[in-house]
Each structure stands twice: as C-alpha cells, then as structure tokens.
Amino acid sequence: MITDDPNDPRLKRGPSTEEGMNDVYLVLSEEERSKGFVRPLRRSYTHILCHTSTKMGLALCETYARDPHFYGFTYCYFCNTHFPVIEFNWDEDGMPVGS
Numbered sequence: 131m132i133t134d135d136p137n138d139p140r141l142k143r144g145p146s147t148e149e150g151m152n153d154v155y156l157v158l159s160e161e162e163r164s165k166g167f168v169r170p171l172r173r174s175y176t177h178i179l180c181h182t183s184t185k186m187g188l189a190l191c192e193t194y195a196r197d198p199h200f201y202g203f204t205y206c207y208f209c210n211t212h213f214p215v216i217e218f219n220w221d222e223d224g225m226p227v228g229s
C-alpha cells in the first residue's frame with residue numbers, strides 16, 4: 131500500500147527496524163512525480179549484504195526518480211526488513227540507491 135499523504139496515520143515515523151514490510155509507504159503525489167525525473171526510472175535494487183534483488187511498485191520507483199533523497203531507509207525482500215539506502219545498488223546501472 132502507498133499514500134501520498136504525509137499525515138496518513140498508518141505511516142511509520144523514522145527508521146523502521148521492525149521486521150516485515152510497512153503497511154503503507156509514503157510516495158510523492160502523482161502531480162509532483164509528473165513534474166519530471168532527475169534520475170532514470172529504475173525498478174529494482176540489490177542489497178549489498180545478501181546479494182538479493184528487491185522489485186518495487188511503480189509509484190515508489192517514480193518517487194526515487196523524482197527525488198533520489200526522498201527515502202532514508204528501504205526494504206530488502208530477503209532480509210525482510212529495512213536498511214539505510216546506501217546499502218543498496220540499483221540493478222539497472224549499479225549506482226547506489228539514494229544518490
């Protein structure tokens with residue numbers, strides 16, 4: 131699930147160290163995302179620690195492409211928890227996530 135409302139009460143605050151995916155992830159609004167991407171649209175990233183790739187929903191990918199610094203933490207499918215974005219590389223071009 132995603133929301134573009136920063137005040138959505140289902141959103142977790144700060145770094146999430148709990149296991150599992152969050153119920154809801156914040157994304158930029160469709161209007162904001164439609165203003166144009168400053169990075170290529172990438173669809174998956176690999177966790178450096180476990181070498182496992184995680185694929186994301188389109189709205190999340192578009193949010194990264196519009197604002198590469200939007201997220202501080204991101205989810206690893208294999209580890210089933212969140213880590214700082216610097217621990218991940220984009221599958222498409224090997225660039226660090228969040229840069």
Ligand SMILES: [Zn+2]
Pocket residue numbers: 177179180181182206207208209210
């Ligand atoms: Zn992992």
